[in-house]
Amino acid sequence: MPAYLIVHAERRGDDTLIEDDHLTVQFDPHWVTIFDETGPCFAAPREKIHAVIRVDEDQDPQPLEPAPQKE
Numbered sequence: 001m002p003a004y005l006i007v008h009a010e011r012r013g014d015d016t017l018i019e020d021d022h023l024t025v026q027f028d029p030h031w032v033t034i035f036d037e038t039g040p041c042f043a044a045p046r047e048k049i050h051a052v053i054r055v056d057e058d059q060d061p062q063p064l065e066p067a068p069q070k071e
Contacts, residue, residue, distance in 0.1 A: 003056035004034060009048050017055070018042055025052060 003019040022037040032049050034042040 001056055002054065005051075005053045005055045006032070006034075006042070006044070006049060007051040007053065009050045011050065016042065019056070027052075 001019055001021055002023040003017060004023060004025060006016040006018065008015055018034055018041065020036045020041070024035045026033045026035065027046070030046055032042075032044050032046055032052060033040050
């Protein structure tokens with residue numbers, strides 16, 4: 001499931017985590033907007049946002065395989 005951590009510029013520990021199956025992020029010159037399947041669900045002025053980090057876990061991780069043997 002897509003998940004984004006919004007780190008606020010003031011860094012007071014009140015960062016926002018948004019999770020949903022259908023999230024997309026739009027960055028424009030003045031706003032950061034996150035959308036779900038019904039429309040915008042989070043918006044903030046860019047100067048108030050330090051970072052937007054995708055933090056969801058890989059839904060289909062690659063299985064670990066042993067290294068090839070040298071012959």
